[in-house]
Amino acid sequence: MSKFRLQSIVFVLTAFLLGCNEFMVVGVISDIAKSYSASLSTVGFLVTSFAIIYAVCTPVITTLTGKYDRFKVLMVLMLVFLIGNTLTAFAPNLFWLFVSRIITAAVAGAIISLIMVFVSIVAPIEKRAMLVAATFAGFSIATIVGVPIGTAISTAFSWHDSFLLISLLTVIVYGFLFWLVPRNSRQENASLANQVQLLKDRRVYMGIIVMISLMTAEYTFYTYIRPIITTVLGYSANQLSLLLGLIGVTFILGNTCAGVIANRFGITKLTLISASVFVMLLAMNIIFHVSWLGIVLLCLLCFVLGMPGSILQVMFLNVADRDFPEAMNLASSLNPICTNIGVSLGSLIASISVNFVQISEIGYIGAIFALVAIVSSAVLIKVAKN
Numbered sequence: 001m002s003k004f005r006l007q008s009i010v011f012v013l014t015a016f017l018l019g020c021n022e023f024m025v026v027g028v029i030s031d032i033a034k035s036y037s038a039s040l041s042t043v044g045f046l047v048t049s050f051a052i053i054y055a056v057c058t059p060v061i062t063t064l065t066g067k068y069d070r071f072k073v074l075m076v077l078m079l080v081f082l083i084g085n086t087l088t089a090f091a092p093n094l095f096w097l098f099v100s101r102i103i104t105a106a107v108a109g110a111i112i113s114l115i116m117v118f119v120s121i122v123a124p125i126e127k128r129a130m131l132v133a134a135t136f137a138g139f140s141i142a143t144i145v146g147v148p149i150g151t152a153i154s155t156a157f158s159w160h161d162s163f164l165l166i167s168l169l170t171v172i173v174y175g176f177l178f179w180l181v182p183r184n185s186r187q188e189n190a191s192l193a194n195q196v197q198l199l200k201d202r203r204v205y206m207g208i209i210v211m212i213s214l215m216t217a218e219y220t221f222y223t224y225i226r227p228i229i230t231t232v233l234g235y236s237a238n239q240l241s242l243l244l245g246l247i248g249v250t251f252i253l254g255n256t257c258a259g260v261i262a263n264r265f266g267i268t269k270l271t272l273i274s275a276s277v278f279v280m281l282l283a284m285n286i287i288f289h290v291s292w293l294g295i296v297l298l299c300l301l302c303f304v305l306g307m308p309g310s311i312l313q314v315m316f317l318n319v320a321d322r323d324f325p326e327a328m329n330l331a332s333s334l335n336p337i338c339t340n341i342g343v344s345l346g347s348l349i350a351s352i353s354v355n356f357v358q359i360s361e362i363g364y365i366g367a368i369f370a371l372v373a374i375v376s377s378a379v380l381i382k383v384a385k386n
Contacts, residue, residue: 003180007122008131010176011115012138017173018108019142021085021166022050022340024150025101027244028159030226035159036094040227044351047223049098050105051344055337058109062333063195065110071183074114077107078177082170089163109336112139116332118181136313136335141252148244151226155241198327203319206380207312208338210270213373215342216349217277218305220366221284223350224359225298232360233294243295250299254306261307262314267384270311270377276304278370284363309335315384345369 025032025046033043065073084103091097115135123131150162198204221228229235229243261269280301288294313335320331346366353365 004122004124006176007118007180008134010173010180011119011131011135013169014115014173014177015112015135015138016142017166017169018081018112019139020145020149021081021104021163022054022108023142024162024166025050026223027148027150027226028154028162029223031154031159032097036097038094040224041351041354042094044223044347046098046101047219047347048344048351050101051340051342051347053102053105054109054340055344057106058113058333058337058340059330061107061110062113062330069183070114070117071181074111074118074181075174075178077111077114078170078174080107081111082167082174085163085170086167089160089167091160109333109340112336113333120328121182136310137255139336141248141255145245145248145252148241148248151244152241155237195324195327195330198320198324198330201319201323202383203380204316204331204334206376206383207267207315208334209376210274210373210380211308211312211335211338212342212345213369213376214274214277214305214308215339216346217281217366217369217373218301219343219346220350220353220369221281221301221362223347224354224362227359228288228298228362229295232288233291235291235295246295247298247302250303251306254303255310257303258307258310262311267311267315267377268381270308271374271381273304273307274370274373274377277301278367278374280304281363281367281370285361288360309339312338 029040029043029046032038032046033040036043061077081104084100084107087100087103088097091100119131119135150159153159153162153165199208225244225247226240229240230237235243280297284297287297316331316334317328320328324331346369349365350362353362357365
């Protein structure tokens with residue numbers, strides 16, 4: 001196997017591990033609440049707090065470490081991530097669990113941004129786009145697949161073991177990164193003012209609004225996907241992992257289709273995608289009265305929601321490449337930043353909403369944000385044509 005292929009696999013696996021670490025909590029949220037005798041809404045704040053810290057720290061750490069050797073920075077950040085994740089696995093109480101999640105959230109985004117920089121360095125020009133897409137797909141797929149993985153391990157053993165597995169895999173990945181990542185790579189010290197110009201482009205900030213809106217809509221229901229399947233739809237705990245895996249597969253298929261859509265249509269289908277999400281969220285409460293139809297709806301939702309992230313990330317990178325080359329690092333981090341802002345808003349709103357509406361009615365809340373995405377998508381497409 002060539003060195004480039006090994007590097008590609010390790011980069012994708014790194015992104016996947018980081019995504020699993022973040023979103024695995026969703027699949028074991030009920031087990032965590034039970035083990036610490038805490039409410040679901042309290043433990044649900046784990047998702048929100050992680051996403052907030054991630055979104056805030058990613059651009060800060062990326063900017064502050066820009067003048068240092070990328071290889072050394074990556075190795076240090078991966079070590080911090082390993083410590084934080086291991087602390088999660090052995091957290092004796094809810095306080096230390098929150099501390100451990102803050103540690104991992106603070107460095108995860110900066111790690112992904114550095115990985116993307118190394119992708120650009122090691123990949124030949126003709127293979128660069130493919131590897132960029134694959135690495136982003138690794139993270140995006142983990143947002144869904146991490147849930148059934150965590151649930152399956154938690155059901156068979158303990159939720160602590162879910163994170164222990166991530167630590168063990170991180171040690172292996174750390175060794176491969178140490179071996180395969182290029183040394184002596186120093187980032188051009190672009191001024192903060194020049195990088196921020198990217199965010200002033202109407203295409204970029206409208207794309208950010210669309211991305212955040214759709215992720216918020218997704219996590220109004222996905223934060224409580226486990227009780228939706230077991231309590232609302234009435235499936236057993238033994239069926240849970242299988243059904244979560246099925247939903248995860250549909251998300252991967254949607255992510256795969258996004259590449260084709262981005263190549264053929266660019267961003268022009270985002271309004272249709274957002275409208276589809278809106279309609280399905282409005283129909284959720286009615287369709288949930290029939291268990292099998294409820295699963296079909298969840299699969300369709302995740303299939304469609306697997307598309308916009310990759311489509312928008314391609315647009316962000318293209319805009320930066322043509323008009324703001326000094327801001328490529330910032331552009332490469334917009335997908336995970338927007339994802340986590342949306343996750344934080346969606347999980348926070350879901351945690352509040354379940355105190356006032358039934359979980360089966362949570363789709364109505366998400367539909368509000370899907371409506372925002374419809375309007376924003378229409379504006380984005382209009383702006384991009386001008």
